[in-house]
Amino acid sequence: MAKKKSQRIEPVNKLAEKKEQEAAAEFGACNSQLQSMQNQLRKLYQYRDDYNRQFSQSTNQGMGSSRLQDYLRFINNINHSVDKVLEQINKKTEECKKKRLFWLEQHQQVKKYAKVKEHYLVEELKAENKIEQKQSDEFSQAFFNRQKNHS
Numbered sequence: 001m002a003k004k005k006s007q008r009i010e011p012v013n014k015l016a017e018k019k020e021q022e023a024a025a026e027f028g029a030c031n032s033q034l035q036s037m038q039n040q041l042r043k044l045y046q047y048r049d050d051y052n053r054q055f056s057q058s059t060n061q062g063m064g065s066s067r068l069q070d071y072l073r074f075i076n077n078i079n080h081s082v083d084k085v086l087e088q089i090n091k092k093t094e095e096c097k098k099k100r101l102f103w104l105e106q107h108q109q110v111k112k113y114a115k116v117k118e119h120y121l122v123e124e125l126k127a128e129n130k131i132e133q134k135q136s137d138e139f140s141q142a143f144f145n146r147q148k149n150h151s
Contacts, residue, residue, distance in 0.1 A: 045082070
C-alpha cells in the first residue's frame with residue numbers, strides 16, 4: 001500500500017525541525033557570547049571607574065609628573081580596550097540579529113510543514129470516512145435486498 005501524503009511529508013517535516021533546532025542553538029550560543037562580552041564591558045567600566053576614584057584621591061594628596069603620565073597611559077589603554085569590546089559587541093549584535101532572523105525563518109518553515117501535514121491528515125480522514133460511509137451504505141443496501149428477497 002502506498003504511503004499517505006501525511007506520511008510522505010514527515011521526513012521533510014523532521015528535517016525542517018532539525019534545521020530549526022540547530023538555528024535556535026546557534027542563536028542561543030550567539031546570545032551567550034554577546035552577554036559575556038557585555039559583562040566584560042561592564043567590568044572594564046567598573047575597573048576604569050575604580051581607577052579614576054583612586055586617581056582622584058591621589059591627586060588630592062599631590063602627584064608627580066611621571067605618575068600622572070603613567071596614569072594617563074593606563075587610562076588610555078583601558079579606553080582602548082573599552083573601544084575594542086564595544087566594536088566586538090556591535091559585530092556580535094549584528095550576528096545575533098542575523099541568527100535570530102534565520103531561526104525565525106526556520107520556525108516558520110516548521111509551522112508551514114505542520115500545517116500542510118494537518119491539511120493532509122484532514123483530507124485523509126475525510127477520504128476514510130467517505131469509504132466507510134460507502135461500505136456502510138453498501139452493507140445496508142445488501143442487507144435490505146436480502147431481507148426483501150427473503151420475504
